[in-house]
Amino acid sequence: xxxxxxxxxxxxxxxxxxxxxxxxxxxxxxxxxxxxxxxxxxxxxxxxxxxxxxxxxxxxxxxxxxxxxxxxxxxxxxxxxxxxxxxxxxxxxxxxxxxxxxxxxxxxxxxxxxxxxxxxxxxxxxxxxxxxxxxxxxxxxxxxxxxxxxxxxxxxxxxxxxxxxxxxxxxxxxxxxxxxxxxxxxxxxxxxxxxxxxxxxxxxxxxxxxxxxxxx
Numbered sequence: 174x175x176x177x178x179x180x181x182x183x184x185x186x187x188x189x190x191x192x193x194x195x196x197x198x199x200x201x202x203x204x205x206x207x208x209x210x211x212x213x214x215x216x217x218x219x220x221x222x223x224x225x226x227x228x229x230x231x232x233x234x235x236x237x238x239x240x241x242x243x244x245x246x247x248x249x250x251x252x253x254x255x256x257x258x259x260x261x262x263x264x265x266x267x268x269x270x271x272x273x274x275x276x277x278x279x280x281x282x283x284x285x286x287x288x289x290x291x292x293x294x295x296x297x298x299x300x301x302x303x304x305x306x307x308x309x310x311x312x313x314x315x316x317x318x319x320x321x322x323x324x325x326x327x328x329x330x331x332x333x334x335x336x337x338x339x340x341x342x343x344x345x346x347x348x349x350x351x352x353x354x355x356x357x358x359x360x361x362x363x364x365x366x367x368x369x370x371x372x373x374x375x376x377x378x379x380x381x382x383x384x385x386x387x388x389x
Contacts, residue, residue, distance in 0.1 A: 175325045180242055180249050181289065183225045188256040188290050190223065192278055193266045200224045205257040208250035211235025252287070259285050272298050272306075273348045273388070279313070280385035288321035305345070309352070312341025316359050320382065326374045328366060335363040350386045358383025 176184070187204065190197030200223030206213035212235035214220055229236045238246040259281055266278065275298055282291035292314050299310040315338030322330035342356035362381055369376055 176245055176248055176252070177242055180228060180238070180245055183228060184249065184252060184256075185290050185293055187223060187225065188253075188260075188282075188287065189294060191256065191260045192263075193268045194223075195265065196221050197223045198260060198265075201253065201257055201260065204253045205250070207236050208246075208253055211237055255285050255287060256290070259287070272302075272310075276348060276350070277387065279317075280387050283317060283385040286324070286379075288317040288324065291317040292321070306347065308341050309345050309347045312338045312345075313347075314338070315341065319359075320362075323366060323374055323377055328369060328371075328374050331374070332363060332366050335359055335366060339363060349388055352386055355383050355386045 175181075184204075187197055187201050191201045199221035203214060203217070203221055203224045206217075207229070211232070214224075214236065220226070228238060228242070230239045231237075237243065238249060242249075266274065270278075275294060279291045279294050282288075282294060295310055295314050295317075299307060299314060302310050315334045317338075319331045319334030319338055322328075322334060339356050339359045342352045342359070345352045345356070358381070362377075362383075365377060365381060366374075
């Protein structure tokens with residue numbers, strides 16, 4: 174299920190902030206706590222400033238996502254839990270790390286299935302990059318968005334972006350990382366998406382998604 178923009182954008186901001194900001198990390202932890210127990214913050218002390226209180230409302234059982242967005246609460250909570258498992262216990266990163274370190278964070282997000290967040294992580298680096306580096310980062314972003322489209326059931330969008338992203342990565346390397354194996358894996362996923370035709374994207378084999386490349 175595609176998250177509505179208010180939920181998607183606020184959660185993405187919180188997730189990316191949790192890599193480098195302690196209050197954002199506490200805010201993400203509070204969101205997951207409320208997802209697991211709607212009364213979790215009642216016994217807590219100070220609620221983190223970054224907690225997105227405007228997305229929630231009080232109910233008889235405690236806090237819940239606002240009624241107009243309530244149908245999306247399970248998907249919202251699952252995404253928050255995925256992200257919290259990823260960042261909890263990790264040391265805080267610099268606010269604007271160099272590309273090499275940002276690629277490591279992007280790899281963690283991608284491998285956790287947080288494809289939209291990975292796109293948001295790399296977009297500032299794509300905007301600043303030039304030449305071949307800019308094209309390669311664009312390819313990585315396109316692949317991530319392609320898989321997000323696939324997760325959302327948008328087969329046409331997935332096919333287009335997986336194809337174009339793969340084309341920018343084949344035979345390339347970035348920051349000492351060989352991207353060929355990753356690109357070949359993406360191409361196989363594109364071929365599977367094409368083979369699905371007009372069928373439901375739910376038939377895609379997510380185990381086939383390659384791991385994001387990392388430096389040795």
